[in-house]
Amino acid sequence: MEYRQLGNSGLKVSTVGLGTNNFGGRIDADRSAAVLRQAVEVGINFIDTSNSYGRGLSEEYIGRVMGEIRSRVLIATKVASAMGEGPNSRGTSRHHIMEQVEVSLRRLQTDHIDLYQIHFPDSSTPIEETLRALDDLVHQGKVRYIGCSNFAAWQVCEAIWVSRLEHLTPFVSVQPEYNLLSRGIERELVPLCQAYSIGIIPYVPLAGGFLTGKYRQGEAAPEGTRLAGNVRAQERTLTERNYAYLSKLEGFAAERGHPMAELAVTWLLGNPAVSSVIAGATRPEQVVENARACDWHLTPEEMKAVDALPRDRT
Numbered sequence: 001m002e003y004r005q006l007g008n009s010g011l012k013v014s015t016v017g018l019g020t021n022n023f024g025g026r027i028d029a030d031r032s033a034a035v036l037r038q039a040v041e042v043g044i045n046f047i048d049t050s051n052s053y054g055r056g057l058s059e060e061y062i063g064r065v066m067g068e069i070r071s072r073v074l075i076a077t078k079v080a081s082a083m084g085e086g087p088n089s090r091g092t093s094r095h096h097i098m099e100q101v102e103v104s105l106r107r108l109q110t111d112h113i114d115l116y117q118i119h120f121p122d123s124s125t126p127i128e129e130t131l132r133a134l135d136d137l138v139h140q141g142k143v144r145y146i147g148c149s150n151f152a153a154w155q156v157c158e159a160i161w162v163s164r165l166e167h168l169t170p171f172v173s174v175q176p177e178y179n180l181l182s183r184g185i186e187r188e189l190v191p192l193c194q195a196y197s198i199g200i201i202p203y204v205p206l207a208g209g210f211l212t213g214k215y216r217q218g219e220a221a222p223e224g225t226r227l228a229g230n231v232r233a234q235e236r237t238l239t240e241r242n243y244a245y246l247s248k249l250e251g252f253a254a255e256r257g258h259p260m261a262e263l264a265v266t267w268l269l270g271n272p273a274v275s276s277v278i279a280g281a282t283r284p285e286q287v288v289e290n291a292r293a294c295d296w297h298l299t300p301e302e303m304k305a306v307d308a309l310p311r312d313r314t
Helices: 030-043 054-062 066-074 093-110 127-140 153-166 187-197 207-212 232-235 242-255 260-269 284-295 300-308
Strands: 004-005 012-014 015-018 047-048 076-081 113-118 142-148 169-175 277-280
Touching: 012 015, 012 030, 012 047, 015 030, 015 284, 030 054, 030 066, 030 284, 047 260, 047 284, 054 066, 066 127, 066 260, 093 127, 113 127, 127 142, 127 153, 142 153, 153 169, 207 232, 207 242, 207 260, 242 260, 242 300, 260 284, 260 300
Parallel strands: 015 047, 015 277, 047 076, 076 113, 113 142, 142 169
Antiparallel strands: 004 012
């Protein structure tokens, strides 16, 4: 396993992280524990979750094995999603953040969160209020570093400058959707992160499993997969142009003796602004497969060759 700086912080994270959106949803507590233990075994030290994953069960399942893995992992969780029906049960207000950080700490069975991320922008709360609440948590020792997820480039930039002007703890990372099919962040967000040394933590690196080759053109999505039953996602992803692009990518990977999934991850890691790639897993074997991707390093010429392949530019 390899490790990189998380943005301009002193924190070193594994280049392949473990996403736990499956915990409490697609897999139960025992299978989640097995996946976690395998992640630690292969050197993954970055565990990403959210207070909303599995309706809180993801954090809870991680907490159940925290006693045996805490010293070897960095825990990243999130806040902002709706956690109830009341008007203050969501968002990034001081009220909601202070309430939810305590809930997350209890579920995770830890005294601090290594990276606390704003899951989604909240247009109803001034960014200064959000940053001051997070700054207080850092000073209290409950949170070590802060970041954001699903923020547009201008929103990250605004947060950076509010932090600087008000002398508040700054974001060290941003977590966007980023993969070979979804590259929209390259227009503005990637250049911004490079300019300000903000670490990029891509999620859905395999485009919901499409980039593993598990979905075959003209066939129904296999039962139990992410796209099964999700008509909207299938219409967006399972297109003729995407299948044509996937075929070219599979050929590129096969010529070099690697599976398609490894190409999807190592291509992301070819961007020096990327700190860690969040890869989910439902079985320990998948963790090993995901981790193997960091052993393959694309040369500058190979990066250019992949980028030169005809694709939908999204």
